[in-house]
Amino acid sequence: MRFVIALMRHETNxxxxxxxxxxxxxxxSSTDGPLYGDDAVRACQGTNSAAAAFMDIAQRQGDEFVMPLMANAVPSGIVTAEAFESMAGTIVEAVRAGCDAVMLDLHGAMVAEGFPDAEGELLARIRAVAPQVPIAVALDFHANFSDALVGNATVIAGYCTYPHVDVYETGARAARTLMAALRGEAKPVLLWRTLPMLTHMLRQTPRTQPMKDIMDRAMAAERDGEVLNASVFGGFPLADIPHTGLAVVIVADGDRMDTGQRLLDELCDMAWERRADFVFPLEPMQTSVARARELAHWPVVLVDHGDNCGAGGPTDEMTVLGEVLRQGLDGVVAGPFWDPAAVAELVGAGVGQTVTLDVGGKTDMPALGLKGTPLRLTGRVQCITDGNYQVTGPMFTGMKLSLGRTVVLDVGGTLVVVCEKPQEPFDSGVFTHAGIDLSRRKYILIKSRQHFRAGFEPIAKEIVLVAGPGVCSSDYSQFPFRNLRRPIYPLEPHTTAKHA
Structure with a gap:
């Protein structure tokens, strides 16, 4: 057989x-833009990605595959029409050239100019040129669902973890069902529902309640053969589009649809009954930093979750670092902060030089009425790197990432890491590649939500969540939502419709 395998991932805030x-x-990749063909294959092989699982399965079966595209962007704002047309066109043309099936490693929360569900639009275009070709899709736990996305897929499987450490396994789950269908051993039928509820991302993880029992039940149903695949999606709540919300997707065998429907109802009922538990209670930023200052077991990981590029933040909001310095926490390493202009100035000064400059605060956030405010720092340039490192932790293991040129600035014992490219610190390589020994730091200040737990929870003695300002805030009252389906919980607390 011949497969088309592609990776196109973006979470759009x-x-x-x-x-x-x-x-x-x-x-x-250290280059700008996607990778294509053999370059895409080489970049994906041996990594914790669904695309790597697709390739491994095809190779074990002795089948052929082509990989027209590997396109993966750090979460940010809306994808340009030009970018979407280029990526979608590349994939569609590969399918048009002929194949027995398509396996896609997608995110599920990409919003492009003109397309609130970019993945659904991609699948519709594939269907237009290959109406009968089976399509298996591996999706992020934060996917949002539309009729187009589900209606044009043959198989869908989603990550069962957050942090996402089972990406390869998700690809393998989707591919197994696809191969069973190609062999005539299964007749996949998709059953799905989106609930009218915005979950808070700090309350979504299947590691703990309220999601744990729900995801455990779905995983057990798939493992025990009740259904072909069962996936629960926390959804990406920072997308102002009509199909945002928690969703459940079941791939049932055509001969056991009643079983699949009962499981769908059960999982949706569990989630809806726990809707209040998916709301994250906020603590004032100053209180969180003060609480961290009193802890006596180090290192303490301080997590600024309001400005996390893993959910679309620019990572140049400096309020939390300013508060940490104001309250006098010592032995701190902080970052990485995105500021190419500051990097250029620091590189120009050189290692060992003392520099006074404004760091961060270059980005306004008009949707929330926030103005960028730089933080003036004086420090010694301790280290300059190319920012390249390979992930050694459990999330996206083996992937090569780049922060661009990166500088470590020593500000009176506090190490501030400034970089050219934004990157959520889900792996300690953001610091260790620059020679920073995290075991010798009392406080590690990073911008993240849950993914930091993959690389930093094993070394943390304490974790303190800090509600800094930004477009990733957990205070939904700050966001001017206009396109959500309404009513929706918790924006309308008395929402009674169980199923959308």
């Missing part, structure tokens, strides 16, 4: 001020 052009789809 529609409130982010940072547009996403084609050149941004270079995550995992």
């Amino acid at each position: 529609t409130f982010s001020p940072i547009a996403t052009p084609l050149r941004a789809f270079s995550r995992g």
Whole structure:
């Protein structure tokens, strides 16, 4: 058989001020823009990605495959029309050339100019040129669902973890069902539902309640053969589009649809009954930092979750670092902060030089009425690197990432890491590649939500969540939602419709 395998991933925060052009789809590459053909294959092989699982399965079966595209961007604002047309066109043309099936490693929360569900639009275009070709899709836990996305897929499987450490396994799950269908051993039928509820991303993880029992039940049903695949999606709540919300997708065998429907109802009922538990209670930023200052077991990981590029933030909001310095926490390493202009100035000064400059605060966030405010720092340039490192932790293991040129600035014992490219610190390589020994730091200040747990939870003695300002805030009252399906919980607390 011949397969088309492609990777196209982006989580779009529609409130982010940072547009996403084609050149941004270079995550995992030191070049600008996507990788194509053999370059894409080489970049994916041996990594914790669904695309790697697709390739491994095809190779084990002795089948052929082509990989027209690997396009992966750090979460940010809306994808430009030009970028989407280029990526979608590349994939569709590969399918048009002929194949027995398509296997796609997608995110599920990409919003492009003119297309609130970019993945659904991609699948519709594939269907237009190959109406009968089976399509298996591996999706992020934060996918949002439309009729187009589900209606044009043959198989869908989603990550069961957050942090996402089972990406390869998700690809394998989707591919197994696809291969069973190709052999005539299964007749996949998709059953799905989106609930009218915005979950908070700090309350979504299947590691703990309220999601744990729900995801455990779905995984058990798939493992025990009740259904072909069962996936629960926390959804990406920072997308102001009509199909945002928690969703459940079941791939049932055509001969056991009743079983699949009962499971769908059960999982949706569990989630809806726990809707209040998916709301994250906020603590004032100053209180969180003060609480961290009193802890006596180090290192303490301070997590600024309001400005996380893993959910579309620019990562140049400096309020939390300013508060950490104001309250006098010592032995701190902080970052990485995105500021190419500051990097250029620091590189120009050189290692060992003392520099006074404004760091961060270059980005306004008009959707929330926030103005960028730089933080003036004086420090010694301790280290300059190319920012390249390979992930050694459990999330996206083996992937090569780049922060661009990166500088470590020593500000009175506090190490501030400034970089040219934004990157959520889900792997300690953001610091260790620059020679920073995290075991010798009392406080590690990073911008993340849950993914930091993959690389930093094993070394943390304490974790303190800090609600800094930004377009990733957990305070939904700050966001001018206009396109959500309404009513929706918790924006309308008395929402009673169980199923959308």
